[in-house]
Amino acid sequence: MTLTRRAFGAVSCAAMIALGSGSALAQANLTAETSSPGNSPHLSIMHLADVLGRDGIANLQVQEGQTLTNSIQNVAEGKTDIAALPIVLHFLLEKGRGPYSKQGENGAKLAANLRALYPYNAGAYGLIAHTSSNIEKWTDLKNKTVFNGPPRGAALVNARQAIQMAAGYKDGEDYKGMQANWGQLANILVDGSADAFVVPLTFPSERVTIALSAGNVNIVSTPKEIFEGEAFQRLLKAPGNVPIVVKWENMGYGDDQGVTLISEDGTFRGMGTAFADVVNKDMSNEMAKAITASYIKSMEELKAKAPYAKNINIGVLDAADSGFCGALSLKYHPGAVEAWEEAGYTVPDCAK
Structure with a gap:
């Protein structure tokens, strides 16, 4: 199913928002993929679609009920802008193992194209x-x-x-x-x-x-x-x-x-099971920062959207609790790092 979440009220595609850097960003049209309803990956992406529209950052067209194995490959190839990622898939893609065994060395190239915005778990x-x-x-x-x-x-x-x-x-x-x-x-x-x-x-x-x-x-x-x-x-x-x-x-x-x-x-x-919502490394710092900043300021709202949401480590960036670092080479997008640090959070050096 494809859903499009649009900005509320009079916000239009021509709307502009002020960023922390003082620049302005036109509302964009972005695509996203996530799992079926009833779990945290679906909740996370649908919440993001709501707040990005409300904040005038993006109209997010969401494909739900997707196989995330395919979704992250679509992000890595530049076919989709945002996807929910079970982060073990990044490791398997990079190593050309499991569902990505046919990728061979190309798997490492694709994995290198992925950057995280924020973590959570399922x-x-x-x-x-x-x-x-x-x-x-x-x-x-x-x-x-x-x-x-x-x-x-x-x-x-x-x-x-x-x-x-x-x-x-x-x-x-x-x-x-x-x-x-x-x-x-x-x-x-x-x-x-x-x-x-x-x-x-x-x-x-x-x-x-x-x-x-x-x-x-x-x-x-x-x-x-x-x-x-x-x-x-x-x-x-x-x-x-x-x-x-x-x-x-x-x-x-x-x-x-x-x-x-x-x-x-x-x-x-x-x-x-550790998750992150990810984008392509070629997304501009400005856009990645705006998306992440919108997410950060709405985290309490997200926790209130489902009874279990307060227990999925929303906003917890600690490497051990989020599944980052160690054998995992996935990094945060530089724009996301800026947004987290400006909001007063510590991003592990090994995940930058």
């Missing part, structure tokens, strides 16, 4: 199961049927890693992995075909809400000792992974809603 991998299943710890997955993502891709790899780290179990040996496209998950959450689910969760999570229609739900955190251990911490440093730690009182569930967090200390811990 939740953390957690174990959820109906209370009636009697699954209260990761080792209870032994010989169970566990939904762990689509038939292929990063989500399936991450879910398998999360289970192996937390329980030492392998798909097909210790439990039966069940795979289906994300669009089928809503039905699987309630039809009883899977005993448990290891999927990315926001806080609160629409997936938990759907599962509640079939009975009370347990959310099982990664055990603290495992999460803080050397092996799991090494996993968290891999490109695209970030640590997610959320206290029960901030997870968005009431004590009487049928949701139970199983954790040693009332805190959820899990491996999160």
Whole structure:
């Protein structure tokens, strides 16, 4: 689906805005790609479309429901202006691996064309199961049927890693992995075909809400000792992974809603999926700065647009929490760096 978000009121394509540098920028027509509704990448891009139109910066034509593997390649090739990026894809594109194996050396050239505007995440991998299943710890997955993502891709790899780290179990040996496209998950959450689910969760999570229609739900955190251990911490440093730690009182569930967090200390811990919205390196500094500045001043508004938005690290630029640096070569656009620093934020030197 294609959506165009236009400036409100009397703002027209000829409108001008004053930038911090004192120059003026004509409202532009830009394109963007994002995922299907119901998650943070979609929320982030649609919010950006709203505020850029309202601020007279750009009319953003959004293609939603896209395969982001293709979207970032479109940005790298200059076919699309902005896209939501699971940042592990930048690493895979640069190395010519996974979905980009056919790119070869060209993958590195394409990856070098991408620049980030701002980071966020798409939740953390957690174990959820109906209370009636009697699954209260990761080792209870032994010989169970566990939904762990689509038939292929990063989500399936991450879910398998999360289970192996937390329980030492392998798909097909210790439990039966069940795979289906994300669009089928809503039905699987309630039809009883899977005993448990290891999927990315926001806080609160629409997936938990759907599962509640079939009975009370347990959310099982990664055990603290495992999460803080050397092996799991090494996993968290891999490109695209970030640590997610959320206290029960901030997870968005009431004590009487049928949701139970199983954790040693009332805190959820899990491996999160790092995202950024990216542009081509050839976007002008002026435009990248204007877009990012508009985003920065509207972050509190963004956090109020969805119940989970306050828990996706909006405005958190710390390298470890955002997934930048280390083995990831993705940098922020210089214009974005200017906007963040002028707003009083510290951009890690390794991400500039």
